[in-house]
Amino acid sequence: MRLVFAGTPEVAVPALDALLASDRHEVVAVVTRPDAVSGRGRRTVASPVARRAEEAGIEVLRPAKPSDPDFLARLTELAPDCCPVVAYGALLRPAALEIPRHGWVNLHFSLLPAWRGAAPVQHAVMAGDEVTGASTFQIEEGLDSGPLYGVVTEEIRPADTSGDLLTRLSHSGARLLAATMDGIEDGALHAVPQPADGVTVAPKINVEDARIDWSHPALRVDRLVRGCAPAPGAWTVFRGERLKLAGPVTLLPGSAELAPGEMAVAKHSVRVGTGSHDIELGEVQPQGKKQMRAADWARGVRIESGERLGD
Numbered sequence: 001m002r003l004v005f006a007g008t009p010e011v012a013v014p015a016l017d018a019l020l021a022s023d024r025h026e027v028v029a030v031v032t033r034p035d036a037v038s039g040r041g042r043r044t045v046a047s048p049v050a051r052r053a054e055e056a057g058i059e060v061l062r063p064a065k066p067s068d069p070d071f072l073a074r075l076t077e078l079a080p081d082c083c084p085v086v087a088y089g090a091l092l093r094p095a096a097l098e099i100p101r102h103g104w105v106n107l108h109f110s111l112l113p114a115w116r117g118a119a120p121v122q123h124a125v126m127a128g129d130e131v132t133g134a135s136t137f138q139i140e141e142g143l144d145s146g147p148l149y150g151v152v153t154e155e156i157r158p159a160d161t162s163g164d165l166l167t168r169l170s171h172s173g174a175r176l177l178a179a180t181m182d183g184i185e186d187g188a189l190h191a192v193p194q195p196a197d198g199v200t201v202a203p204k205i206n207v208e209d210a211r212i213d214w215s216h217p218a219l220r221v222d223r224l225v226r227g228c229a230p231a232p233g234a235w236t237v238f239r240g241e242r243l244k245l246a247g248p249v250t251l252l253p254g255s256a257e258l259a260p261g262e263m264a265v266a267k268h269s270v271r272v273g274t275g276s277h278d279i280e281l282g283e284v285q286p287q288g289k290k291q292m293r294a295a296d297w298a299r300g301v302r303i304e305s306g307e308r309l310g311d
Helices: 010-020 048-055 069-078 120-126 162-185 218-227 294-301
Strands: 002-007 026-031 036-038 043-045 059-061 083-086 104-108 131-138 148-155 234-238 241-245 250-252 263-265 270-272 278-280 283-286
Touching: 002 010, 002 048, 002 069, 010 026, 010 048, 010 083, 010 162, 026 048, 026 069, 048 059, 059 069, 083 162, 104 162, 120 131, 120 162, 120 218, 131 162, 148 162, 218 234, 218 250, 218 278, 263 294, 270 294, 283 294
Parallel strands: 002 026, 002 083, 026 059, 083 104
Antiparallel strands: 036 043, 104 131, 131 148, 234 241, 241 283, 250 278, 263 270, 270 278
16 A cells, blocks of 8 residues: 555654565655754754664655645545554544545554553553553544454553653554554455443643652552653642652552651662652652762752642
């Protein structure tokens, strides 16, 4: 089939690579979000998908909106049989959806209908799910509600951050998307409606959602830290400034000596009390500074006895 691939972040690149490597399909163009300002130098940079497509010598389309007439005209000229999508980041309207004869097929990082929305992996980790996965489905106007082509499962390991899990899913999902394109091309694969039961939603995690409440049980704190890593990053307040917990914490189920948010500093560790038992901090990032081991941070700020994290 002739394919126009739509995607933007690094997590979409393995799927693009899988389709480029296929001897059954031709990726004739890529659709991605416009170049964005990034980094401390505030330079305009192309998306990871755009950079990979340019390396491969493929045309890159960067519409401000996928409803732009010029974009729709060019997509019509390209005459794709199907448009595979991975984390493109823009809403597709009927005018675009109707152009490819096999429609737009999305790779979504959850076992649909669970965790429809922008942050499925983060919500799966935060909810304590033991298994998640990836799904391919036909895009329609509803939120991740189209009929399913296929799924692949992935275990959520006890120390997984959302970044760890998303990296694995990006590769297993890439294979699933390539297999889905093969099945559509040879007529062996047909989409089936999603189950009506088990629908959950996964809205984007904002900064306030990532704020730690130390009165919550330790397991909930652990899941929040892992689910928000690497972005937006779980955080708390220390001496009036934000402190990000950049790495997973260690649960200490045999210890419940500290009040919620209270710290106990040793030579190589920093323990913090929660609503259940204590935890040990991993890596932290003070406001305006680099990421570091919690014990190194604690020595630098000279934590006093009884000091607490949080307001």
